[in-house]
Amino acid sequence: MEPVRVRAATAGELLALQRIEVASGEPFREIGMAEIADMPPLPLDALAAYQRAGRAWVAGTPTGEPVAFVVVDLVDDAAHVQQLSVHPDFTRRRIGAAxxxxxxxxxxxxxxxxxxxxxxxxxPWNAPYYARCGFRELMPEELTLGLTAVLAAEAGLGLDPAARVAMRRLTG
Incomplete structure (x- = not known):
């Protein structure tokens, strides 16, 4: 297994991040969630805003090629993982955890x-995976106003609220 290095995303990598996100959606098709696999990736302008704000990171191979990325919003008192995508060719290597x-x-x-x-x-590669990475499911009474708004926006995009969960992990 080739080691990866986490670093800030560059403006020149944004198209690659979209390709990673599209590829990472393909496994949803295999479990009967084609509508998720068919969702468009984050727009380039949104990725550019994360990159300029210093809230976009990639995991790259030693040659620098991005194979995964994460972008973060600030929601209430937390760093909110808006998107984490690992190219399917590089799963099961603890890249997402890194x-x-x-x-x-x-x-x-x-x-x-x-x-x-x-x-x-x-x-399996969503809530159960994040639980293994130290996240815990938030009960309805623990949801902040910001997380409630995130979940409502997702429902507005057609994601079934009953299938979604908010999770939290302490930093440090």
Missing amino acids: LLDHVSVWAAGRGLPALTLTTFRAV
């Missing part, structure tokens, strides 16, 4: 006590 650990250190350095995310409850 990106999450990087974001955790970044967030802690900015005084943010936690990471949050929303994901599919029953997809």
Whole structure:
């Protein structure tokens, strides 16, 4: 296994990030969620905004080729993982975990006590994976106003609220 290095995304890599996101959606097709696989990637202008704000990171091979990325919003008192994508050719190598650990250190350095995310409850590489990475499901009474808004926006895009879950992990 080739080691990966986490670093800030560059403006010249944004198209590659879109390709990674599209490729990472393909496994949803195999579990009967073609509508998720067919969703468009984050727009280039959104990726550019994350990159300019210093909230976009890639995991790259030693030659520098990005194979995974994460972008982060600030939601309430947390660094919110808006998108984490690993190219299917590079799964099961702890690359996603390395990106999450990087974001955790970044967030802690900015005084943010936690990471949050929303994901599919029953997809094996979603909520169960994040639980193995130290996230825990938030109960409805624990949802912040910001996370409630994120979940509502996802429902507006057609994602079934009953299939979604918000999760949190302490930084540090």
